[in-house]
Amino acid sequence: MAINRAKFKKTLDLSKVFSALVVAGIFSWSTSAIFLSDTELRLFSTGFGLVLLGKAIYEVLMSRAEQVKLEEAEQLLAYLSGQAASGYTLERSLLDAAGALKEQLGLRSKLVRLLARLRQQILSQMELSSAFNQLADNYACPRLSMDLIILPYLRQYGGNMDVYLRESHRQLYLEIGVKAEVASENSQKTTEAVIMGLLSFLFGLTLFRQHLDSAGEQGFDWLPAAGVIFHAISIFVLSATLIIIAKSVMPKNQADVSSHQLRAGKKTRFTKASAVYLKLMPASFSYKVTNLISRSGTEQEIEQIWQDYIYKKITYLFCGIALSVILLTSRALPIWLIPVTIVFFPLLQDLSLLSREQQNKQAYRLVYPPFLNVLSLLMESGLTLQIALELSIRAIDKTSSAQLIKKDLKMAQESIKAGATAAQAVRSLADKCPLPEISSALRCAARYDLQGSSELLTLLNMQAAAGWQIYRNGLRRQLEQRSLLLFIPMGLALLNVLAIAVTPAVASFQLAW
Template sequence: MRIKKDKVNKSHDFSKALFAMFVAGIFSWFTSAIFPTDVKLRLISAGFGLVMLGKAVYEVFLSRAEQVKLEEAEQLLAYLSGRAASGYTLERSLLDAAGALKEQLGPRSKLVRLLTRLRQQILSQTELSSALNQLADDYECPRLSLDMTILPYLRQYGGHMDVYLRESHRQLYLEIGVKAEVASENSQKTTEAVIMGILSFLFGITLFKQNLDSAGEQGFGWLPTAGIIFHVFSVFILSVTLNIIAKSVVPKNQTVISYYQAGVCPKSKFIKVSAAYLKLMPASFSYKITKLISRSGSEQETEQIWQQYIYKKIVYLFCGIILSMFLLITGALPIWLIPVTVIFLPLLQDLSLLSQEQQSKQAYRLAYPPFLNVLSLLMESGLTLQIALELSIKAINKIGSAQPIMKDLKTAQKSIRAGGTAAQAVRSLADKCLLPEISSALRCAARYDQQGSSELLTLLNMQAAAGWQIYRNGLRRQLEQRSLLLFIPMGLALLNVLAIAVIPALASFQLAW
């Protein structure tokens, strides 16, 4: 069954890639007539566009498909939530889901086809959990996979299915709205980048093509060669622009950002050295470094990380001294700048650490709010903190953007299985979290597990809902970075347009002489 599924997915991806290359090839062939007129030159230029632009168009198709999947998952959750509120069981709702969503999504929708297959599996007495997991794997939507993973366990543990489905649909609707809102804020820059990418072809029609017909007669036969260069460069700029636009706002399968690996340096005692160094630094700077390293692991790991930190600091200081002596001997720098070279490398190490901390915060802004919302949803559905934490970790692993926090979540899971309480595990997560709002919500969950107050559960839900503002800020930062990347192809497009405008003028000057 798995091999068959892989073959179907590969066939579907191949058809998409083939269509993308077809669109790119047609576009490249017709636009190549603007610049080079020779058939051989056009074939070379169109072949480059077939590969480069085809890949970019394929990425755009994939990005659009991910958005459609999220919207279809929202429609399915809305239907299941309404049926659960009316008193229908999960199996009954899933049996009727394909027919109910067929009118909204259309008969060709992949989700409708998978729901039809799910109906057949339920009627043939297939286990519901395995059928839902198969649907989630085939549909390849991380957000829907999260819910399909939780629903069988929620029924098994006696949770409130209607509460979970209602709140899950509300949160998914909110998530789609947040992404649409943030994307609309940057739509102007995206449109400008696309226009700049197409502007080269428009300038080629108005300023360049009219000189090609008389190129051989007038004596400037180098013009067709310049034309193929302009076309290849224009296709390259448009491809880069589309690749940046199609890039996912929420990074997928991020790796965990770790500052140091414990236990890889000589076991020497650098406690006094580190204390002396931090006293020399400004108070706020040393506080940030101390807090950053203390969050990197347990007490034993932190001591080893401090040893490695100071060991590298000494190595960088030694390299700085050697560099300063070399500059002093060669006279490349004034004497009063030599001390700057001594402390430059050690300070560069600290600045690198602080930069990694900012990257970790950005990763946490996109990873923790979905996890916190799933945790609060399960607790509101009537599950205990321990069961809710286990299910949240199991489900959130389906989401690629949650990978930066999976190391901490796995550590908390191991501590529970080793005999610790869920409240202790959640508090350890709160201590390691770089975002104070998320830490406060996690501590509230731990207090609710111990005290059981309904006010604490309400407060937890409010804090989890406020986490979407953190998520929105994270998305906004990602789009700002993407907008900065768009300046690269826009600048190249401007240079290309200027060159296309200048070349006919140079040809006219050559003709005049």
């Protein structure tokens, strides 16, 4: 079943665009009266706020809409799980879904309207997979779309529908709880940032507005320009704060060391040269670089990766030497600092690699726990490891944007097509995964495929459930990074408030003279 990838990209919701522009326009026009009295300047400042603040409010509305979709998907899975436990078929449950959820979600719910359309499609004998395809396209909820991808195949392969729906609902409920828990931990910082963004308008109302009547007097020609600047900065600070708050915590596309950072060259051995360099570095630093490159490709590609690593190292070294010569001849730095400039660029390459590795680990924390839970859930539903792995990869491929992880999964999929067993493919995924907990769970899945012990399946389910702690840590780290970004608009707001507070003193000083 092919699901359009474009559905997960943010598309313009005209109703939300209109609402955001109306709110931004009213707010910008009202607050411009705090800093400006001239109508033309107020219109100009309002236009600036209409664009910038309108975009920020739209992002907040879209972020809230995504949360609502997740909650509605949880309600749908709860209903389907209860119906399956009562012995109803999937089609029978879907026929009654719109009426059953209408009271909980309301008539205006988009999901209820789409379920009513799905009912008509089922009654018209439309293929269930095609109907699910349209539902996933129109609703655009990645988590629900993953289930819509799996359900037709689960029925085709004879899996236990009631077990899958029950556990899928439980996992989604747990995921929503984890997100709410982590968000509550950062709610205080978010509230402080919003209050700081509104503080400029409050100070302007109490300190700046009383001097607007003096704008036309001699010596006060600077007040209108100051008002435009203060209002523009206040709008920018508030908009930046809202955009950061609404920022998605899902991993972005991460560059792969082997495919993006490294280039092709002649196939010669550079591992000895790299070993000499790494021996000169601290042991922990050398271990991290070696471990990173060894997991960046296949055994055939690693030699090529080391080659490009040394090529770039030599290039950076020459850049450092050239800069050192320039600084030495111009006497811009003391002689004892010249060696620092020589090694700066080569070390910068390693630091860039390690920084990218941390970003990739963050993507693993946010993508692999859901993937592992889907894999264990399908195996618990009675599917073999090969079929469960195929469906899990297909679901994650349609719902995730982390290219590095999708590449690993695609390589595992291709290895199965080339003749490898599912256990071998899962072991290859475990070898590439930098998270030991996830790697251990994948190896447990491979052992279960070979031995078929129910104890191993129970252990796999326990390890998959423990993966939510990794997911929670990934969310917490992501929100901590977002909180650090909030210091930028908060700092600008503080400077703006100080400048507004100084304005009465400057005006009083001019009046005294």
